[in-house]
Amino acid sequence: MSKTDLSFRDRPINLDEYGSRKWVYAKRPKGKWYTRRTIFSWFVLLFFIAVPFIRINGNPFVLLDVAGRKFIIFGAIFWAHDTLILALLMLSFVLFIVLFTVTFGRLWCGWACPQTIFLEMVFRKVEYLIEGDYRKRHKLDNAPWSLEKILKKVTKHSLFILISVAITNTFLMWFIGSEKWLALISEPISSYSTGFIVMLGVSGFFYWVYSWFREQICTMVCPYGRMQGVLLDSKSIVVSYDYKRGEPRGAKTTGDCIDCRQCISVCPTGIDIRNGTQLECINCTACIDQCSSVMKATGKEPGLIRFDSEQGIQHGHQSIWNPRNRAYSLVLLVLLSFFVYTLVSRPIIETTILRTPGLLYQENEDQTISNVYNLKIVNKTHENLPLEIRLLSHEGEIQMAGNLMEIEDQAMFESAFILYIHGDLLSSDKTEVEFGIFSNNELIETYKNSFVSP
């Protein structure tokens, strides 16, 4: 075994033996898979840009309002206290990713992940346009500074900065909503200087990622990429090299691989897929296109590199279904059913009634005892709700400004009220009381708390 074989996986492919970065100059991909991926990326980009502007009945389609602890996902509103529903949603999402990865490997990474979409379909295309394909870029980077090099670099990096600012602002709209964002940018910067500095910081981070850090996010940082080792097995359908057909490789051998290394030159993470499935492979399919064009040029069948499983290459047949992903699918189905049930059966409001801290009770001249309560109600519907609070467990009186509340759609109502109960009706110093929240005389939620008395 040679030294190279022994040290094959001592370090990531883009680091040299001293730990220094080896810049990947990937050749521009071309072919049927790249065309498909480009078209798909247009839809992903359109979705990313359009979502903050989509409204359903005047409400955002998606809004991740972390500060307001409110999340709107595909029109459904979730509040931070919808813990069970959000936990089920997260669990279902994680399990879906696991199921998808077990079956199709890192397909998400190459085709739908924003990191790849922005890097491969936006930033790299700007780079191809200004600096040309891989050989020209390599030559330019190694050339001494000249007017042409300065012009190209300044133009490229200026565009990179502009795109990074645009991406940050689009992301911002996902979190604060397009209307708030439009209102914000129409004000002078001094009125939101902290937010502006944060926006510049995030834009700077994106610029750094897409202009310098690049594929290292996928190979060294992303935890999802790191999980591939435990998720993939011999039945997972991934970008694979057919070693049975390709080996022995070489120009004058019986194997179909002519060892032209074109599949390496086009790989954005710089790996050689002929070494088998590797951590760095994001399933972008660039090597499939490249090898297929080599196969056609040499008069051989395309598909030496293709989507296939280890079992498919070994035994000539592949199957999407196997016991492992069937079991995951079953668990996912159960989780999703539970999620849907919890979602449709959740109350339309969320009420919290707590005795005001620091206050005990008050004895009144008319023999009644009074307690003060803090009230919080969240309206989870898309309609304004007229609400009324009544005491269900005892005869008593609730004194609150108006007592009838009109809560706007998705709004939170906070107030305080005083509850009076006649002393004769209280059997102990701490009595359980039950409140009912009514809308148009219909009971929609109940809430229990205690009433303290002498």
Ligand code: SF4
């Ligand atoms: S592109 Fe195809 S033929 Fe060329 S080295 Fe890669 S696998 Fe072999």
Ligand code: SF4
């Ligand atoms: S090995 Fe092929 S599919 Fe994997 S990242 Fe490289 S070019 Fe893309």
